[in-house]
Amino acid sequence: MTSAVRVYRPKENVVFAAGYLVFLLFLFVGQWGTQMSPVGRSAVIALLGFGALVFFRFGVAGIRASERGVRVINLFSTYELEWREIERFRIGGWKIYPYICLIDLVDGTTRVAFGIQERTNFANGSAQRMADELNEERRARV
DSSP states (O other): OOOOOEEEOOHHHHHHHHHHHHHHHHHHHHHHTSOOOHHHHHHHHHHHHHHHHHHHHHHHOEEEEOSSEEEEEOSSOEEEEEGGGEEEEEEEEETTEEEEEEEEETTSOEEEEEEEEOSSSSOOSHHHHHHHHHHHHHHHHO
């Protein structure tokens, strides 16, 4: 029997990533027909491929909550935490991000969930709502 998994990530991430991937596809198709050296063509393919991977990860970045705990998918890393390891979820400042999801752990350390953040300096509360929902889910499971 499988347990229900709830995904927390802003819809804007998925829309933005999908739009950028379509843009990269058009760029790739547009460059393919031009006369270009094999090295130049390889460079274009490598850059577009890297861009596609980065924006795919950006689109799937977020938190997947299950009965056992959470799986945090960041841009360049993924990690899992059990509910008993987590003290709380909150929105706060981290490096250049003014409103990003921070996961305070019972051991006193803090982890970052890149996928849940406000995209502007004028927070609309969507990230805070997700953090509140995650805190409710944590309370129900611990």
